[in-house]
């Protein structure tokens with residue numbers, strides 16, 4: 001059974017790069033009918049915060065990346081790490097190192113001065129006598145010779161020489177386990193079969209494989225994912241979008257669109273760009289992951305988001321829109337069903353936030369009409385057609401799109417003007433601006449009562465303008 005894990009450290013929030021890793025782990029497990037485990041690697045107690053844990057859990061929940069097991073917290077597993085440490089100390093797989101900071105500094109300086117690679121020289125490897133006054137760290141006895149072969153599912157075969165790896169610290173002087181050590185104990189205990197993570201961890205892999213061997217465990221399969229770069233080719237940073245994933249929720253992106261965008265950062269299936277979550281699960285395979293870095297493109301993310309909004313059934317999109325209307329200060333009960341807004345606006349809004357803002361006039365009256373639009377479209381020539389249109393619209397007993405459409409066509413025909421000549425003034429009058437869905441849809445959404453009031457208002461504006469022009 002395939003078992004993958006996502007193992008974020010809550011020293012930061014969940015950002016695009018970490019979500020992509022989580023997604024690949026999740027998809028791989030789902031594709032193979034396996035299990036996905038969430039593990040919070042919070043052993044760095046100074047930099048891990050409950051707020052970051054919250055950000056991770058909320059982000060994962062928003063994206064629908066559900067875990068079959070966990071979240072497990074490494075800080076709750078100290079006893080288990082202690083057990084392995086004691087066992088390794090007893091069996092000689094690990095040892096206490098009593099070097100002081102000064103000694104290690106001196107070692108580093110000497111190595112640097114001699115042009116050598118900086119590494120721990122193993123001076124406590126075979127000593128058994130404790131040293132007074134120093135709290136020791138525990139180091140793993142890495143094999144001195146031979147090589148470690150990482151058969152990486154993305155990178156291919158990567159070979160490391162043991163002589164290049166020093167005896168790493170597995171427990172700090174306060175007894176707390178370090179990252180590389182707790183990871184292997186957990187990967188082993190949690191029966192992880194596939195470790196999928198960023199390629200910044202590739203250099204940790206031979207050390208982890210050596211430690212897994214010390215536990216008597218078979219190593220999992222590894223897949224190291226290439227980096228995500230910013231649009232400018234530099235490492236993805238806050239400036240580009242390495243921000244809290246929850247900000248994308250705030251900005252009105254659909255979680256399925258985020259996943260779609262992220263799956264394409266490094267993975268492809270022919271030329272296909274748009275994938276539903278089900279399709280991603282069906283098609284995803286680690287062997288199709290690219291080994292070169294991919295770059296983050298915010299415009300493409302917007303485009304994919306809009307494609308998902310268009311593809312989503314209007315009733316569901318309307319439900320998703322609801323919280324954004326409320327957040328925009330609108331009262332959904334004071335206007336059309338959000339489902340209808342979804343239908344009318346999905347072609348013209350690329351986020352839910354944008355959609356809510358564009359539909360504001362359907363729920364709330366505006367204070368002023370955009371000046372440029374008023375000047376251009378609310379002119380005396382259109383006064384009569386608007387008055388007649390207002391009357392026809394007032395007479396409609398059933399406020400439906402077809403009836404509205406017919407009424408406008410008739411008025412345009414009566415005055416021998418084309419639809420656009422009448423439609424645009426109507427639009428400006430009822431929305432306060434020059435853009436909205438087709439005019440019959442717009443009027444329908446706004447509702448009869450509001451439309452009539454707003455037409456009265458526009459008619460007054462034109463009359464006042466005509467009066468002042470004549471005086």
Ligand code: GLU
Pocket residue numbers: 007008009041183196197198201
């Ligand atoms: N906790 C590590 C990190 O956030 C991930 C460790 C791993 O995937 O092995 O970078």
